Amino acid sequence: xxxxxxxxxxxxxxxxxxxxxxxxxxxxxxxxxxxxxxxxxxxxxxxxxxxxxxxxxxxxxxxxxxxxxxxxxxxxxxxxxxxxxxxxxxxxxxxxxxxxxxxxxxxxxxxxxxxxxxxxxxxxxxxxxxxxxxxxxxxxxxxxxxxxxxxxxxxxxxxxxxxxxxxxxxxxxxxxxxxxxxxxxxxxxxxxxxxxxxxxxxxxxxxxxxxxxxxxxxxxxxxxxxxxxxxxxxxxxxxxxxxxxx
Amino acid sequence: xxxxxxxxxxxxxxxxxxxxxxxxxxxxxxxxxxxxxxxxxxxxxxxxxxxxxxxxxxxxxxxxxxxxxxxxxxxxxxxxxxxxxxxxxxxxxxxxxxxxxxxxxxxxxxxxxxxxxxxxxxxxxxxxxxxxxxxxxxxxxxxxxxxxxxxxxxxxxxxxxxxxxxxxxxxxxxxxxxxxxxxxxxxxxxxxxxxxxxxxxxxxxxxxxxxxxxxxxxxxxxxxxxxxxxxxxxxxxxxxxxxxxx
Numbered sequence: 001x002x003x004x005x006x007x008x009x010x011x012x013x014x015x016x017x018x019x020x021x022x023x024x025x026x027x028x029x030x031x032x033x034x035x036x037x038x039x040x041x042x043x044x045x046x047x048x049x050x051x052x053x054x055x056x057x058x059x060x061x062x063x064x065x066x067x068x069x070x071x072x073x074x075x076x077x078x079x080x081x082x083x084x085x086x087x088x089x090x091x092x093x094x095x096x097x098x099x100x101x102x103x104x105x106x107x108x109x110x111x112x113x114x115x116x117x118x119x120x121x122x123x124x125x126x127x128x129x130x131x132x133x134x135x136x137x138x139x140x141x142x143x144x145x146x147x148x149x150x151x152x153x154x155x156x157x158x159x160x161x162x163x164x165x166x167x168x169x170x171x172x173x174x175x176x177x178x179x180x181x182x183x184x185x186x187x188x189x190x191x192x193x194x195x196x197x198x199x200x201x202x203x204x205x206x207x208x209x210x211x212x213x214x215x216x217x218x219x220x221x222x223x224x225x226x227x228x229x230x231x232x233x234x235x236x237x238x239x240x241x242x243x244x245x246x
Numbered sequence: 247x248x249x250x251x252x253x254x255x256x257x258x259x260x261x262x263x264x265x266x267x268x269x270x271x272x273x274x275x276x277x278x279x280x281x282x283x284x285x286x287x288x289x290x291x292x293x294x295x296x297x298x299x300x301x302x303x304x305x306x307x308x309x310x311x312x313x314x315x316x317x318x319x320x321x322x323x324x325x326x327x328x329x330x331x332x333x334x335x336x337x338x339x340x341x342x343x344x345x346x347x348x349x350x351x352x353x354x355x356x357x358x359x360x361x362x363x364x365x366x367x368x369x370x371x372x373x374x375x376x377x378x379x380x381x382x383x384x385x386x387x388x389x390x391x392x393x394x395x396x397x398x399x400x401x402x403x404x405x406x407x408x409x410x411x412x413x414x415x416x417x418x419x420x421x422x423x424x425x426x427x428x429x430x431x432x433x434x435x436x437x438x439x440x441x442x443x444x445x446x447x448x449x450x451x452x453x454x455x456x457x458x459x460x461x462x463x464x465x466x467x468x469x470x471x472x473x474x475x476x477x478x479x480x481x482x483x484x485x486x487x488x489x490x491x492x
Binding site: 009011012015018019020021022050051052053054055056057058059060061062063064065068088089092093094095097098113115116117118119120123131132133134135136137138140141142144145148149151152158159161162163173174176177178179180181182184185187189192193194198201204205212216217 | 255257258261264265266267268296297298299300301302303304305306307308309310311314334335338339340341343344359361362363364365366369377378379380381382383384386387388390391394395397398404405407408409419420422423424425426427428430431433435438439440444447450451458462463466
């Protein structure tokens with residue numbers, strides 16, 4: 001998969017491809033991440049990318065021309081990409097949107113800065129995506145978030161088993177994790193996890209996932225498709241609570 | 247405000263304080279951002295921060311000891327901070343949560359990696375926060391998102407007028423922005439914005455905000471408190487549509 005990011009802060013964005021599993025995926029050729037400096041698509045000496053807003057008001061607006069030039073350059077070299085603009089007015093990003101974007105051959109993400117981007121740039125945009133209801137100083141972090149979440153669904157980037165264990169994969173939150181030591185400052189690891197009984201471990205983990213999801217994210221719980229382990233876990237949770245209630 | 251970030255990738259996270267308005271705020275002493283390398287709180291030669299999960303399963307779990315040592319170090323030097331863990335099971339991050347966190351004197355954000363963090367580290371955590379329903383390869387980007395959104399509410403970091411114009415500030419989405427040139431590839435700037443009539447510009451912008459919010463985010467529209475300009479804008483929108491319908 002080929003991902004392009006258009007930004008005025010290429011050195012900020014480039015860390016996304018230098019760490020962890022994404023760096024490995026780039027090295028293994030599973031992902032190509034190109035970072036384009038918007039200033040390279042200006043024609044003036046000072047490489048200006050912003051200007052005053054028509055109609056007045058605070059802040060500056062990103063000029064349209066550098067984007068027009070960028071898209072002319074990109075499409076004439078690599079063909080038409082699927083273009084995403086990160087914006088608070090976009091559709092909400094989630095794991096399902098990430099999975100969908102991961103099927104695209106070429107993705108280009110535009111990072112906004114200042115008060116916003118000249119509206120006419122929307123002509124090139126296929127998809128407006130919001131990563132959440134908060135305002136940021138720029139679109140660079142949202143672009144990096146999208147690259148990160150999408151990359152996990154590109155085959156081979158992370159272990160498949162790992163993806164299936166994720167929160168949200170199955171509309172369930174993750175179970176608690178424990179590693180050595182067995183005791184730290186009086187806090188111990190649940191006995192079942194050191195029992196060596198694989199079936200009991202699986203049941204305990206599912207119970208914890210279901211409990212957490214019911215209490216913290218009932219909206220996800222309502223969407224969840226129940227399998228046999230879920231039902232066994234619910235019976236076991238129910239029995240425990242009946243016993244406590246006695 | 248003092249913000250600490252605990253990570254195994256300090257060079258990844260440090261870009262957050264090197265660009266844009268956050269860099270300026272750090273330079274002006276409005277913000278102090280300390281990045282702590284979790285490996286500095288290990289005691290073994292190889293600075294190991296992860297280990298196999300009790301109970302088996304894929305991936306590795308972040309060991310508890312380095313976190314226990316970090317918090318001992320931090321509190322004995324700077325006192326008790328407000329500790330945030332970024333996690334998919336947390337409460338949903340939004341602009342209101344950002345405003346609330348901006349009132350804390352000391353914030354420490356823990357970045358998870360691998361399959362998760364040993365559950366006993368939760369002992370130090372005051373607040374679990376989720377930036378959205380997507381899975382990422384690590385907690386570094388969510389931590390950077392939180393720093394960015396929170397910083398905007400630290401007095402002096404961005405112009406106050408700019409914050410008030412933001413999407414979500416008033417439960418309304420932003421209006422479209424335009425800058426020079428007035429025409430590009432046949433696309434022009436709306437006449438009203440070049441009219442010089444300030445009142446008309448304000449009315450047009452509010453109409454665009456209301457329209458966009460009604461169509462794209464009715465949930466925000468329902469929360470919005472109407473002021474006089476909103477009501478004038480609604481009358482004007484209504485009249486326009488009545489005319490079109492005739």
